Amino acid sequence: MRFIYNSCRLSEEKIIKTAGILTDYVNDLKEITLRKNYEAPEGSLNLPSDKVIEDEIKKVMRKMVSNKLKYIINIGIGGSYLGTRAVYDALHGAFETIENRRFPKIIFADTNDPEFLTKLTRFLSAEIVRNDEILINVISKSGGTTETMVNFEVILAALSRKFPDILNRTVVTTDEESKLYRAAQNKDCQILTMPKKVGGRYSIFSNVGMFPLAVSGVDTKKLRGGAISMRTLCLNKNPAQNPALLSACILYLHYKNGIPMNDNFFFHTELESLGKWYRQLMGESIGKNGEGITPLVSIGSNDLHSTVQLYWGGPKNKLTALISSKNYRENNTVPSRLQFPGLTADIENKSLSDIMSAIYRGVIITYKKLELPFVEIVLDTVSEKSLGEFMQFKMIEIMYLAKLLRMNAFDQPQVELYKIETKKILREKSTI
Numbered sequence: 136m137r138f139i140y141n142s143c144r145l146s147e148e149k150i151i152k153t154a155g156i157l158t159d160y161v162n163d164l165k166e167i168t169l170r171k172n173y174e175a176p177e178g179s180l181n182l183p184s185d186k187v188i189e190d191e192i193k194k195v196m197r198k199m200v201s202n203k204l205k206y207i208i209n210i211g212i213g214g215s216y217l218g219t220r221a222v223y224d225a226l227h228g229a230f231e232t233i234e235n236r237r238f239p240k241i242i243f244a245d246t247n248d249p250e251f252l253t254k255l256t257r258f259l260s261a262e263i264v265r266n267d268e269i270l271i272n273v274i275s276k277s278g279g280t281t282e283t284m285v286n287f288e289v290i291l292a293a294l295s296r297k298f299p300d301i302l303n304r305t306v307v308t309t310d311e312e313s314k315l316y317r318a319a320q321n322k323d324c325q326i327l328t329m330p331k332k333v334g335g336r337y338s339i340f341s342n343v344g345m346f347p348l349a350v351s352g353v354d355t356k357k358l359r360g361g362a363i364s365m366r367t368l369c370l371n372k373n374p375a376q377n378p379a380l381l382s383a384c385i386l387y388l389h390y391k392n393g394i395p396m397n398d399n400f401f402f403h404t405e406l407e408s409l410g411k412w413y414r415q416l417m418g419e420s421i422g423k424n425g426e427g428i429t430p431l432v433s434i435g436s437n438d439l440h441s442t443v444q445l446y447w448g449g450p451k452n453k454l455t456a457l458i459s460s461k462n463y464r465e466n467n468t469v470p471s472r473l474q475f476p477g478l479t480a481d482i483e484n485k486s487l488s489d490i491m492s493a494i495y496r497g498v499i500i501t502y503k504k505l506e507l508p509f510v511e512i513v514l515d516t517v518s519e520k521s522l523g524e525f526m527q528f529k530m531i532e533i534m535y536l537a538k539l540l541r542m543n544a545f546d547q548p549q550v551e552l553y554k555i556e557t558k559k560i561l562r563e564k565s566t567i
Contacts, residue, residue, distance in 0.1 A: 204267065460515065
C-alpha cells in the first residue's frame with residue numbers, strides 16, 4: 136500500500152512540524168506493542184500478532200466446521216460486524232448475486248427490520264436441511280445489545296422448530312464474564328472472548344472478525360500479516376516514513392483550516408463496506424465535544440455521476456482520499472468489433488482495467504485543475520494482505536488524529552443515549 140500526499144495542498148514543512156507534536160505518542164504506541172497485552176486502550180495494536188486468538192479459532196473450527204457448512208449467520212451491529220463485512224464484501228460478498236454457488240456464505244443479521252428478519256428466517260427454515268449446514272455466530276461485547284439479542288432470539292426460535300439442538304451450532308463472542316458469556320456457558324455454547332479494553336471499531340483482528348472470516352474461507356493469516364507489516368510502518372519515528380502519522384496530520388491541518396469533511400472515494404465497488412467501516416471508525420472516535428470531521432463514502436466511477444457535482448461545484452469544504460489499486464483480480468476486454476460503433480470513441484479493444492485507469496487519471500487531473508486537496512491510497516490489489524494493511528493504517532491514523540484533537544479515540548458516550556431511551560420504552564411497554 137502506498138500513501139501519496141503531494142496534492143494535499145499543505146507544505147511538507149507544516150506537516151512534519153505538526154507530526155512532531157506526536158513524537159511521545161508514537162513512542163507510547165511502540166511501547167504498547169512491545170508489552171503484547173491489552174491493558175491500554177490502544178492494545179488493539181497487538182491483535183494481529185496474537186497467536187492465542189489464532190489457536191482459539193482453530194479449536195472452535197475443528198468442532199463446528201465441516202465441508203457441509205453453507206451459511207454463517209453473523210449476528211451483530213456496529214463494531215461487532217462492520218469490519219467483518221468490510222473484508223467479506225471486498226473479497227466475496229459484493230459478488231454473491233452473480234456467484235451464488237460459492238459456499239460457505241456469511242449472512243449478516245445487523246438490523247431489526249421486520250421485513251428482513253421475516254424473509255431471513257423463512258429462507259433459513261426452507262434452505263437448511265441438516266444442522267451442520269448452518270453456524271450461528273453472535274457477537275456482543277457487552278452481551279446486552281438490544282438489536283443483537285433480538286435477532287439472536289428470533290433466529291434461534293425459527294430454527295429450533297426444525298433443529299431442537301440448534302444451540303450446538305452456535306458460537307458466542309463476547310467479553311469474558313459478561314451476562315451473555317455466563318448464559319452461553321449454561322447452554323454449553325462454544326464461546327470466544329475479546330479483550331475488555333478493545334473497542335468494537337478496533338476489533339477486526341480479534342475473534343470478532345477473524346473467526347467468521349476464517350470460517351468463510353478468507354485467508355486470515357495474510358490479513359493479519361498485512362496488518363503487522365503496516366503496524367511497523369505506522370510506528371516509525373520518522374514522520375516522512377509513517378503513513379498513518381502523515382495522514383492524521385493532513386486531516387487535522389485541513390480541519391483547523393475550515394475543512395470539516397473527509398470524502399473517501401473508493402474506485403472499487405466491492406470496497407463500499409470498507410468505507411462504511413472507516414465511517415464508523417472516524418465518526419465514533421473523533422465526533423465529540425461539538426467537534427469532528429464528517430466522513431463520507433463515495434464509489435468510483437458510480438458517484439462521478441451523482442455526488443461529484445456537489446464535491447466539485449459546491450462548497451470547498453472537503454479533503455478527499457482517492458482509494459484505488461494497481462491491479463485488478465479479474466479483467467476483460469471491450470470487443471474490437473462493436474455492435475453499436477461510433478457512440479463512444481476509443482473504447483474498442485480496451486481492457487476494462489485500462490478504462491477504469493483512464494477514468495481515475497481523469498479524476499486526478501480534474502482535482503488538480505480545480506485546486507482541491509486530495510491524497511491517494513494505492514493498494515497492490517484487493518486482497519487479504521492489502522485489506523489488512525489498509526485497516527491497520529486507518530486505525531492508527533485515527534489514534535494519532537484523536538491525540539492531535541485532544542479527544543478520547545476509544546469511547547462513544549453519545550451512542551449510549553438512544554440505548555437508554557430504547558430500553559426505557561421497552562420496559563414501559565412490557566408493564567402495560
